[in-house]
Amino acid sequence: MNRQLKTVLFYALVVVVVVFSVFPFYYAIITSFRSGQELFNPSALPTSFDLSSYFAIFNEQPFGRNILNSVIVATSVVVLSLIIAVTASYALARVHFRGRGLLLMTILSVSMFPQVAILSGMYELIRSMGLYNSLPGLIIPNTVLTLPFTVWVLTTFMKELPKELEEAAVVDGASPLTIVRRIFLPLMWPAMVTTGLLAFIGAWNEFLFALTFTLSNEVRTVPVAIALMSGASKYELPWGNIMAASVLVTVPIVVLVLVFQRKIVAGLTAGAVKG
Amino acid sequence: MTVALQQDGSGQRKAKRSNLSTARLRAAWLFLAPMMIALAVVAGWPLIRTIWLGFTDANLTDLSHSQFIGFENYLSYYDGEAYGVLVDPDWWNAVWNTLWFSVISVGLETLIGLFVALLLNAQFKGRGIVRAAVLIPWAIPTIVSAKMWSWMLHDQFGVINEILLGVGLISDPIAWTADPSTAMWAVIMVDVWKTTPFMALLTLAALQMLPGDIYEAAKVDGIHPVRVFFKVTLPLIRPAILVAVVFRSLDALRVFDLIYVLTSNSSTTMSMSVYARQQLVDFQEVGYGSAAATLLFVVIALLTTLTVMAGGLKLNEGEQS
Numbered sequence: 001m002n003r004q005l006k007t008v009l010f011y012a013l014v015v016v017v018v019v020f021s022v023f024p025f026y027y028a029i030i031t032s033f034r035s036g037q038e039l040f041n042p043s044a045l046p047t048s049f050d051l052s053s054y055f056a057i058f059n060e061q062p063f064g065r066n067i068l069n070s071v072i073v074a075t076s077v078v079v080l081s082l083i084i085a086v087t088a089s090y091a092l093a094r095v096h097f098r099g100r101g102l103l104l105m106t107i108l109s110v111s112m113f114p115q116v117a118i119l120s121g122m123y124e125l126i127r128s129m130g131l132y133n134s135l136p137g138l139i140i141p142n143t144v145l146t147l148p149f150t151v152w153v154l155t156t157f158m159k160e161l162p163k164e165l166e167e168a169a170v171v172d173g174a175s176p177l178t179i180v181r182r183i184f185l186p187l188m189w190p191a192m193v194t195t196g197l198l199a200f201i202g203a204w205n206e207f208l209f210a211l212t213f214t215l216s217n218e219v220r221t222v223p224v225a226i227a228l229m230s231g232a233s234k235y236e237l238p239w240g241n242i243m244a245a246s247v248l249v250t251v252p253i254v255v256l257v258l259v260f261q262r263k264i265v266a267g268l269t270a271g272a273v274k275g
Numbered sequence: 276m277t278v279a280l281q282q283d284g285s286g287q288r289k290a291k292r293s294n295l296s297t298a299r300l301r302a303a304w305l306f307l308a309p310m311m312i313a314l315a316v317v318a319g320w321p322l323i324r325t326i327w328l329g330f331t332d333a334n335l336t337d338l339s340h341s342q343f344i345g346f347e348n349y350l351s352y353y354d355g356e357a358y359g360v361l362v363d364p365d366w367w368n369a370v371w372n373t374l375w376f377s378v379i380s381v382g383l384e385t386l387i388g389l390f391v392a393l394l395l396n397a398q399f400k401g402r403g404i405v406r407a408a409v410l411i412p413w414a415i416p417t418i419v420s421a422k423m424w425s426w427m428l429h430d431q432f433g434v435i436n437e438i439l440l441g442v443g444l445i446s447d448p449i450a451w452t453a454d455p456s457t458a459m460w461a462v463i464m465v466d467v468w469k470t471t472p473f474m475a476l477l478t479l480a481a482l483q484m485l486p487g488d489i490y491e492a493a494k495v496d497g498i499h500p501v502r503v504f505f506k507v508t509l510p511l512i513r514p515a516i517l518v519a520v521v522f523r524s525l526d527a528l529r530v531f532d533l534i535y536v537l538t539s540n541s542s543t544t545m546s547m548s549v550y551a552r553q554q555l556v557d558f559q560e561v562g563y564g565s566a567a568a569t570l571l572f573v574v575i576a577l578l579t580t581l582t583v584m585a586g587g588l589k590l591n592e593g594e595q596s
Contacts, residue, residue, distance in 0.1 A: 018409070091303035119551070254414045
């Protein structure tokens with residue numbers, strides 16, 4: 001009896017945790033299928049299946065463009081960061097040189113520092129390069145978020161590879177670039193996919209820079225477009241549209257995260273626990 | 276290094292090796308150069324400029340015509356009245372809000388995260404699905420979760436009020452994000468919802484690295500599970516939890532998106548980042564805003580240095596044992 005009670009209690013707790021985790025997303029989905037008067041029905045059960053909010057976000061505003069912007073910015077930032085990070089992390093993980101610890105600490109602190117601390121300096125920089133209100137003007141500041149993180153995680157992964165791997169190549173007189181290209185790169189693909197995915201999510205979600213360095217709706221990324229969606233008046237937000245847009249941009253990320261679940265956990269632990 | 280004399284052969288080999296390692300060192304710096312240049316351009320230079328702008332009267336409309344005014348943005352006196360960030364009650368309010376938010380939400384996230392991790396560490400049917408479900412809030416962009424929750428917390432049409440009214444817990448709808456007495460709690464709740472998965476996963480990873488034989492021994496000795504948890508499990512996973520707490524705290528101290536979307540520029544929830552951005556962009560006071568941003572940077576830099584130093588000490592202890 002006691003044992004049964006314990007099992008029931010345990011599963012009850014599991015259910016509470018699951019409902020608490022999933023309910024907001026579930027509620028956003030059912031809200032996105034409501035429109036007109038139906039929106040003001042606060043029922044927690046699905047009551048209608050109306051796709052008009054989904055059509056509205058593409059017809060009433062350039063949401064397709066916003067998605068494209070986010071994809072362009074996040075992809076460029078990730079590719080750029082990975083290219084720069086692979087060689088840098090090889091040097092940091094495999095070569096002993098003076099100042100390595102200091103350099104690693106600097107990289108870690110850059111990934112920690114508040115974005116707002118570089119906001120005015122970055123604004124000035126972007127303005128002077130004539131990149132204000134443009135996609136390159138978002139790619140540059142986003143590098144601050146993704147580059148230190150990518151270097152840090154790749155360095156952790158690279159440190160774990162056995163030393164014997166490159167010894168033979170060094171003795172054979174292979175150049176460091178060849179070693180990276182022919183020995184490490186093939187082994188690093190899984191780590192690079194995980195790191196790239198985490199960096200992509202970070203860049204996809206970035207808000208402060210995208211909000212501050214853009215002016216027109218055509219250049220905005222998804223988070224800014226969603227945050228600034230407005231209706232006829234200030235007090236009448238188009239909740240159906242906001243939820244439709246939210247669901248649309250979240251579903252791919254949720255699917256990616258669920259597919260790469262194990263790898264992501266490994267990447268997060270490499271980034272944090274080993275820090 | 277203590278060997279003074281060496282035979283010719285080994286000396287030559289040594290010379291060759293040092294040649295090789297010099298080449299390796301040169302290659303290493305070459306490999307590091309792109310990253311260092313990139314970081315200097317996107318992080319170093321803007322940071323230096325922000326600190327400099329904090330000492331000027333720069334305005335957003337024309338950044339090029341700014342004058343050096345020393346510490347006036349921080350503190351100055353005119354006719355016996357003090358001005359500047361350091362005597363601005365709104366700034367201190369933002370500092371207080373940020374600290375309150377960070378301590379409470381990181382605390383709750385750690386506790387709930389530990390609880391969820393213990394749940395997920397148990398063997399039961401459907402564990403994989405539960406773990407996936409728990410990960411969902413982490414995958415949702417902050418802006419989207421803020422919007423989702425502000426709709427759920429809506430004073431007139433929100434489902435939270437509907438449920439609470441239905442159960443009879445409240446008698447009148449609550450304006451969660453607008454009412455000063457609940458606004459900060461609403462922000463904290465959304466943050467806890469969003470970031471508990473991170474804490475839970477890191478804690479779970481630590482739990483799964485624990486050796487199983489200790490638990491078997493404890494079981495054989497008939498020690499109560501609660502006692503085992505406090506005497507064995509907690510001390511063993513403490514380092515991992517501490518690292519996660521440090522990362523989360525540094526993240527919480529710079530909170531911006533969530534508060535900006537959930538409660539806008541309301542002073543009851545304004546964080547240091549929101550305050551600095553409001554001065555910079557909305558009020559166009561680049562000099563003053565940069566001074567505030569610099570203060571935030573100094574606070575976080577100090578905390579990071581302290582943590583790194585504490586962490587370094589711990590690393591050494593670990594190596595000795």
